[in-house]
Amino acid sequence: MNPEVHDATGRARGCRRRDDVGVHPLVRVGRPTPLPDAERQAILDAPVFGESFSDHMVLMRWADGAWGPIEVHPFGPLSLSPATLALHYGQSIFEAFKAYAQADGSVAVFRIEANATRMNRSAERLAMPPLPEGAFEQSCVALVDADRAWVPTSDGSALYVRPFLFGVEAHLSVRPANEYLYAVIASPVASYFGPVLGAISVAVEPVDVRATPGGTGAVKFAGNYAAGFRAHGRADAAGGDQVLWLDAVEHRWVEELNAMNVMFLWERDGHTVLTTPPLSGTILEGVTRASLLEVARDSGGELRIDEVVEEPTSIEDVRDGIEDGTLLEMFACGTAAVIVPIGRLIDAGVTRVVGTGDPGGLTMALRSALLDIQYGRTADTRGWMRTVDPADQRRHVGRMSGGNGGRSAAD
Template sequence: MRPGAASARRPVPQTPPPFGEVFTDHMVSAFWNADEGWHGAILEPYGPLAVSPSTVALHYGQSVFEGFKAYRRAPDRAALFRPWEHARRMADSARRMAMPPLPPELFVAAAQALVRQDMDWVPEGDDQALYLRPVAFATDSHLALRPGLSYRFVLMAFPTGNFFGAARSAVTVAVCEDFVRAVPGGTGAAKCGGNYAGAYLAQEEATRRGADQVVWLDAAERRWVEELGGMNLFFVHGTGDRAELVTPPLTGTILPGVTRDSLIRLARDRGLTVRESPVSVEEWRDSCASGRITEVFACGTAARVTAVGRVLAGDGEWTVGDGSTGPVATTLADALSAVHRGTAPDPHHWCHLVTR
């Protein structure tokens, strides 16, 4: 990783600003063309990019991104959580968008270099972390309908707290019945910008109804639960040691969440049954009414583990359990946090340490 000019050090916020609004002093860039492949990786001061008005990515959306975190371990040490898995997912997204995948080794080296340089920006609070946002996009200056011939990778970072505020507060979700997020054979499993921009209208409607997030349904029947906006879902049947977790299967229309995979493994490590199976809106409503579903929670890098307490649908609304965060969600959230912070063993070798 080639070091560029050093950036002037800015004051580090004592508490994390609103999500994604204040960035650290540096970023990493790399470039691709057919002759050299990925090359020219450089750690440089964070700043604006110069792009042509006819840049392919601006017009046709040929871009992909990722999101992962670094957690404070000591004054001069932080832990990247599952960076190799995020590197693989970004490569999968790139291939789906006809882009050259970034080598995982370069992805992880970029993250190490940025965290090492901007270590002072990694917050220390239990519910805080440094969020890393890599993005890759076509940089060609033309409007031909073909994949780009040149690309840029940029990695930036910002300090963040809990995405929804209070760490243990349950959220309200609204079932979207007018729009769909993804279709079979589409880009639902890729982390590309269009998937998120296409969700804004539904999110605005959910907010107007008093909800925090959208529940996306399948495109064919509009009855099978897929995911929230940027988060996977888990349904808990029963309580205690007999609790069973159910999560919608990865069928190509759902983003394969790294946090989702982590929670499945942590739950099974604790002897809980986890089943990947379709869940309909009707089953969700009826099973909450009967008490069969005792908890529902969402998970993702930004929000970690967040309970769902209330559901709004076209034909009414219902409460999940008592409307608060349940014991299974709490147990798994605490277990995940302990791995992040290094206060529990890491048998799956998820954490990658970075020392200044």
């Protein structure tokens, strides 16, 4: 990053001050041609993860050391130079969260301030300009409001929102870009692993590593995911649904899955203990992970979890726990899937069954506890949900002429 584009607080020039939160200029550009109701409804009735997109997208550009306005455009292709810097050197980061149809008919988003913080942490690691304070939340809420007809209402479904930021400068020098594009798109999704939640198998990756100390594993850098694809192919060949990563140094400590954190439920001296690997700098600080730890800690005796601990877990501990029965349940967690029970561990050609191999009772109880908050079926005592209020949106939106007026033209 050029030093002159940040002030002493690390804020990019042109960013709004705290008292301006929520009032970064926001304009609508062009008019979309929405999909006909019947076509949209057919998609919403059976959404396929990441396949269909809503009628709008948000764009916000950074150039000459400052952010432009948040622009709400019709969804459509971007026009980019073949020399776009991110395509060559990978300067690209992203986020993900969901908007949920609430029990009372409104639409609400879950803990997006945590995603906003993580986005700027990723930007800092990749030498990119941070978003203006409040602009992440404002842009995402504006998109969900514009596309509220795309929020599916069937059980377990949601509108998956994908903000991303990449270097768009057309240049081949190996250095941070001098121009960036921030964009937000949205896709209706059903349950990530299909209509019936079964337990998945995870395969311990024997060769590759996902993250190293000092590397990029703790942020949502696009390259982390591409670098995991080869291991995913190996897991698949071994009969696993997902990769279970070990640490890079000793190849011994359990880290996480490709796009989910991992948690364990143990029996220890008559107590039930929930554990998860600590935030060591090589795993992603999942919003779902943090939320589940809080729900489990606050649940008292209700969930029958006596203790919640962030502690390193070795792969030997997992193997031994499965064999002596002290590892009761194991699950993965993340925005896309919420919680997925893990029923099998495939490790050096040996498959071990966790518990009964079926979804565990405590795993499913924790899952329901979080889903009840996200769908507004239980009181949101922690202030995690934010209602997307149309009146609030109208107050801030200006209008600009131009834009593509449809789904197919370039930006």
